[in-house]
Amino acid sequence: MLTRAPRRGARLLGPVQWVALAVVVLLLVAALAPSVLAPGDPFAIAPAEAFLSPRWGHPFGTDESGRDIYTRVVHGAAPSLVIGVAATAIGIGLALVLGLAAALLGRVVDFAVSRLLEVLFAFPGLLLALLVITVYGPGVVTSTIAVGLATAPGYARIIRAQARSVAGAPYVEAAVVLGRSRARILGRHILPNAVVPVFVLVTLGVGQAIVWAAALSYLGLGAEPPAAEWGAMLFAGKNYLATAWWMTFFPGLAIVLSAAATTVLGRLLQRREVR
Amino acid sequence: MLVKAAWGVAGGVFVLWAAATLTFFGLRLIPGDPAQAVLGGPGSQASAEALAAVRAEYGLDQPVWVQYLRYLGRLGTGDLGSSYSLRQPVAEIIGAQIGGTLLLAALSLAVAWVIALGLAVWSTRGGRVAAAVGSALEIVAAAVPHFWLAMVLVLVFSTTLRWLPAVSTPGPAGLVLPVLTLALPLAGFLGQVMRESVLDALEAPFVLSARARGESEGGVRWRHVLRHGALPGIALSGWAFGWLISGAVVVETIFARPGLGRTLLNAVQLRDVPLVVGVVLVVALGYVVVTVLTDAVSRIADPRLRSAS
Numbered sequence: 001m002l003t004r005a006p007r008r009g010a011r012l013l014g015p016v017q018w019v020a021l022a023v024v025v026l027l028l029v030a031a032l033a034p035s036v037l038a039p040g041d042p043f044a045i046a047p048a049e050a051f052l053s054p055r056w057g058h059p060f061g062t063d064e065s066g067r068d069i070y071t072r073v074v075h076g077a078a079p080s081l082v083i084g085v086a087a088t089a090i091g092i093g094l095a096l097v098l099g100l101a102a103a104l105l106g107r108v109v110d111f112a113v114s115r116l117l118e119v120l121f122a123f124p125g126l127l128l129a130l131l132v133i134t135v136y137g138p139g140v141v142t143s144t145i146a147v148g149l150a151t152a153p154g155y156a157r158i159i160r161a162q163a164r165s166v167a168g169a170p171y172v173e174a175a176v177v178l179g180r181s182r183a184r185i186l187g188r189h190i191l192p193n194a195v196v197p198v199f200v201l202v203t204l205g206v207g208q209a210i211v212w213a214a215a216l217s218y219l220g221l222g223a224e225p226p227a228a229e230w231g232a233m234l235f236a237g238k239n240y241l242a243t244a245w246w247m248t249f250f251p252g253l254a255i256v257l258s259a260a261a262t263t264v265l266g267r268l269l270q271r272r273e274v275r
Numbered sequence: 276m277l278v279k280a281a282w283g284v285a286g287g288v289f290v291l292w293a294a295a296t297l298t299f300f301g302l303r304l305i306p307g308d309p310a311q312a313v314l315g316g317p318g319s320q321a322s323a324e325a326l327a328a329v330r331a332e333y334g335l336d337q338p339v340w341v342q343y344l345r346y347l348g349r350l351g352t353g354d355l356g357s358s359y360s361l362r363q364p365v366a367e368i369i370g371a372q373i374g375g376t377l378l379l380a381a382l383s384l385a386v387a388w389v390i391a392l393g394l395a396v397w398s399t400r401g402g403r404v405a406a407a408v409g410s411a412l413e414i415v416a417a418a419v420p421h422f423w424l425a426m427v428l429v430l431v432f433s434t435t436l437r438w439l440p441a442v443s444t445p446g447p448a449g450l451v452l453p454v455l456t457l458a459l460p461l462a463g464f465l466g467q468v469m470r471e472s473v474l475d476a477l478e479a480p481f482v483l484s485a486r487a488r489g490e491s492e493g494g495v496r497w498r499h500v501l502r503h504g505a506l507p508g509i510a511l512s513g514w515a516f517g518w519l520i521s522g523a524v525v526v527e528t529i530f531a532r533p534g535l536g537r538t539l540l541n542a543v544q545l546r547d548v549p550l551v552v553g554v555v556l557v558v559a560l561g562y563v564v565v566t567v568l569t570d571a572v573s574r575i576a577d578p579r580l581r582s583a584s
Contacts, residue, residue: 016410115289115293116293118286118290119290119293119294119297121514121517121562122290122291122294122517122558122559122562122563123294123517123555123558123559124514124516124517124518124520124521124558124562125517125518125520125521125522126521126524126525127517127520127521127539127555127558130524130539130540130543130551130555131298131301131551131552131555133543134542134543134546134547134548134551135301135302135548137546138543138544204417207417207418208417211418211420214420214422215420215421215422215525218422218525219524219525219528219540220544221543221544234422234423238426238529241426241429241430241434241441242433242434242441245426245430245434248423248426249426249427249430252420252422252423252426252427253423255420255423256418256419256420256423257418259417259418259420260414260417260418263413263414263417263418264414267413
């Protein structure tokens with residue numbers, strides 16, 4: 001099949017990846033300059049216009065106080081993204097410490113960290129986050145920290161495996177043979193190669209963290225209404241599901257699209273990196 | 276084989292002990308009075324008598340190591356303390372609620388398995404549609420949260436079509452939407468993992484030799500490849516169990532279904548520490564039991580693991 005000789009990079013971005021990229025750009029614009037997309041005030045109430053279904057002027061409808069859902073979804077991008085990024089940073093930061101310590105500080109540390117991770121895996125998913133919230137009380141800050149803590153064990157396991165395989169790589173062996181110092185080997189050879197894949201994890205993780213944080217807000221444990229944050233909007237709308245579906249559908253759609261877009265882009269980075 | 280199983284059980288007991296220890300000392304790290312924390316944090320305005328009762332019950336006037344040993348001893352006999360919000364032993368509350376959640380989780384796991392296996396085998400036949408379905412699985416699994424899926428399902432099947440109840444009724448009809456909500460994202464995740472494993476298996480020598488023996492394509496797929504494809508699914512069942520219980524918190528709340536998840540959420544909202552810790556430890560126990568079991572099942576399904584020892 002001589003005709004099929006794809007140019008390098010030509011097939012890198014399929015239609016799905018382009019859409020994902022567009023969603024992320026839109027998300028960043030909404031987070032950094034929400035007024036460009038939605039000039040209105042996300043908190044402006046208009047009781048006469050409560051519970052309007054999606055229509056011209058209110059493309060996503062209005063909520064119980066007549067606030068425009070579209071404006072609120074756009075303005076909700078910033079807090080939702082900040083929560084997602086902060087939770088991911090906490091999770092990956094902790095995981096870097098644990099994972100690198102396990103991989104590089106010898107067998108005793110590795111054994112201890114590995115057992116600790118095994119134990120933390122027995123508190124799956126939301127449970128670790130719920131435990132943290134029980135102790136420290138609900139709220140945006142606690143729920144962000146809780147999501148970060150709950151995701152750390154998974155990341156730590158990946159980073160440990162990555163750092164171990166790098167530490168055993170031929171080029172590290174070569175550096176040892178050449179008599180390079182431990183610090184130099186660690187800084188110049190191991191860290192760059194172990195940390196680069198972390199960026200992939202961050203991309204994949206932000207979407208997940210947004211979903212988790214929104215789940216906590218939806219359960220009434222995170223951001224609270226009337227905050228223009230996606231999870232809080234879901235919480236506010238859940239009692240009106242049968243009569244005003246748009247109150248929950250559109251913030252939920254924003255969460256799903258953000259998570260899907262970051263997942264697609266994360267996988268794209270991962271594939272490029274494997275090459 | 277028995278030695279391996281024994282090691283698995285020993286590992287499980289270790290995880291449980293460490294989980295209990297971690298929660299014990301984690302709770303001791305809370306600034307302030309632990310008795311106050313047990314009674315719902317600084318804002319709860321617990322009475323002096325209630326505080327004294329908690330101190331006596333938990334032995335908070337004793338040295339920490341005595342408290343720790345007593346705590347382990349009580350856990351060993353199945354005593355998880357008592358819930359201050361429901362004024363009932365935690366073990367009793369969990370016993371009353373766990374059945375519904377286990378039923379929900381087991382049904383969801385079964386449905387997810389059927390969908391995932393079907394998708395894995397079907398989507399590896401080649402062709403564009405199949406490949407697209409394969410790559411869509413992951414996005415569904417990663418990006419569709421339970422709460423949103425539940426809402427969409429309720430909107431379509433309850434509000435619009437009026438086929439199924441939006442609130443979980445005791446009968447089987449009330450179980451359909453909760454089970455689907457939990458099973459679909461899990462099926463996406465399992466399907467994606469199984470798909471990769473099926474693709475690997477199709478390239479493996481044992482498939483070539485089966486084909487060389489003249490086995491039909493269907494025979495190859497269902498007898499040899501499927502077994503290989505199911506392995507990571509089995510290995511992930513412990514994880515899936517925990518994930519389902521964690522999802523049950525959301526699903527039971529949305530569908531107003533009684534169970535462990537809703538009990539846990541209520542306890543978190545009331546900051547009922549003994550109840551939350553009790554539920555979390557019971558889930559950890561479940562996770563450990565499922566993990567030990569799946570290790571054994573993996574050895575049965577995969578002859579390589581048996582000969583490896």
